[in-house]
Amino acid sequence: MSQEEQDAVVGRVLREHLAAKTKLASLKAEAYKFGEFFAQLGAHFKTSPQLILLSKDGEPPAIGTNPFKIPSVDTLQKLTNDIRTTMELEQSLHEQAKNLGMEK
Numbered sequence: 001m002s003q004e005e006q007d008a009v010v011g012r013v014l015r016e017h018l019a020a021k022t023k024l025a026s027l028k029a030e031a032y033k034f035g036e037f038f039a040q041l042g043a044h045f046k047t048s049p050q051l052i053l054l055s056k057d058g059e060p061p062a063i064g065t066n067p068f069k070i071p072s073v074d075t076l077q078k079l080t081n082d083i084r085t086t087m088e089l090e091q092s093l094h095e096q097a098k099n100l101g102m103e104k
Helices: 003-047 073-099
Strands: none
Touching: 003 073
16 A cells, blocks of 8 residues: 555544544534433422423423423434444544554
């Protein structure tokens, strides 16, 4: 393999690794927001469940007067699957970079 080809491989691996790390951070931030939402909803169920309105004449669910949207199972499943897939890709790219002498 020529030096140019080797440089191209290193550049590609590093670029893809950075993209995977960036995507993973974004997915985890989204999961964190869902976690915060469910923690708040759970706290209301524990302390003041009477304020939780899940369905009233077609109106959106609300806690008191604050409407909220419950994520679908499909949304949560896609997110967690994307996180797993991206983690596997990031780890694979990390290993490739390590084998090329670019990562510890």
